[in-house]
Amino acid sequence: MKGNRFNRSDSLLKIILIYAVLIVACICSVYPILNILTISLRPANALFSKSLSIIPANATLDNFRQAFIQYDMLNWLIHSLIVSSCACVFSVLVSVTAGYGFSRFEFKGKKMGLSLILVTQMFPLAMTLLPLYLLIINLKMTNSYFALAVIYVSTSIPFNIWMMKGYFDTIPKSLEESAYVDGASIFRSFYQIILPLAKPSVALTALFSFMGAWSEYIVASVIINEAGKITLPVGLVSMQGQFSTAWGIYSAGALITAVPVMILFISLSKYLVGGLTVGSVKG
Structure with missing residues (x-):
């Protein structure tokens, strides 16, 4: 085709x-x-x-009403939105700046740094859960949304950095060199020239970061063990009874869970349509 x-x-x-x-x-x-x-x-x-x-x-629509009446669905949604939004914002900031640095600058340890970032993706999150939990206990940050968001950021940025670096590599350096000739600084050329061209990759990074934090269960169930602070995935699992489960209400809760992700995807779709292979100077 x-x-x-x-x-x-x-x-x-x-x-x-x-x-x-x-x-x-x-x-x-x-x-x-x-x-x-x-x-x-x-x-x-x-x-x-x-x-x-x-x-x-x-x-x-009674199952949808009962999801909010019988269970603390609204607070679960708010908690997950707080954690996922923070993780998304910080992951995008770190990934975009680090990806640009690895793409544009030569420094000692660059290749080793990229390799080490890639190596971290080889280990499943469950393997590192125990040391992370012990670290959080020592820092007295249990039941902390900040600690949960930091873990999500640390697990999402390796892939996102590689993705952003790959996209920045496709943008000609001549665009920045022309800006330098006109007197623009590195930061100005980055934010006003390069970053707008990288919107598809930034949008995809934001989407991956938000979805990863939004649907994650294992870490959230370990870090947050206070009933009034649990996130949506943990709350959905708690809806399953030991002997019976109200599957109608459970299904309604699952659909409610998908709504924020759908809204984010639709909002970013205009940037995602171009994909990650569109050249920066095409057309």
């Missing part, structure tokens, strides 16, 4: 296979979401109905 069109030389079989794969992938992605939506709209006494309709005939 070239752009959004098929080449004339593409056979009919190839086109059919491509569309078949795309359709199957879409079905696999959308079906669980539609299933959760259907369950959340069903009343408690009709949870396991055999109807295949997405919107059941007796649809009700």
Whole structure:
């Protein structure tokens, strides 16, 4: 394919296979979401109905109301928004500036630094959970949103730094050199020339950072153990009963959880459309 069109030389079989794969992938992605939506709209006494309709005939929003009445859903949302927003902001600031430094400047230990950053991605977060928890205890920062946000930032910036560096490498240095000739400083050329060109990569960094912190459960369940401070993923797990679970309310809570991420994705979509491969001087 070239752009959004098929080449004339593409056979009919190839086109059919491509569309078949795309359709199957879409079905696999959308079906669980539609299933959760259907369950959340069903009343408690009709949870396991055999109807295949997405919107059941007796649809009700009672499960969404009960999610806020029976559980502390609103506070869970606020707590997660605070932690995820802080983690997103600090991760973007660190990743953008560090990525620019690794891309534009030569200094001793540059290659080793990039390699060490990459090595940190080889270890799962659960492996480092114990030393991080002991460190937080020694710093007397348990049940602290700041400590939780710092952990999320430290786990997201290695990948984000590499991504930002790769994007900055595609931006010609001649743009900055022209700014220097006109009397602009390094900081001015960065914020007024380079950073606007890197909006797609910055938007993707922000999205990854927010989503990683928003949906994380293991660290949040260990660091925050005070009932009044738990985040949304921990709260959703607490909705599961030992012997029975109100799956309608649980499904409604899961859909509510997806709303902030959807809003962020839609807000950043105009920057993400260009992708990470668009040249800075294209057109």
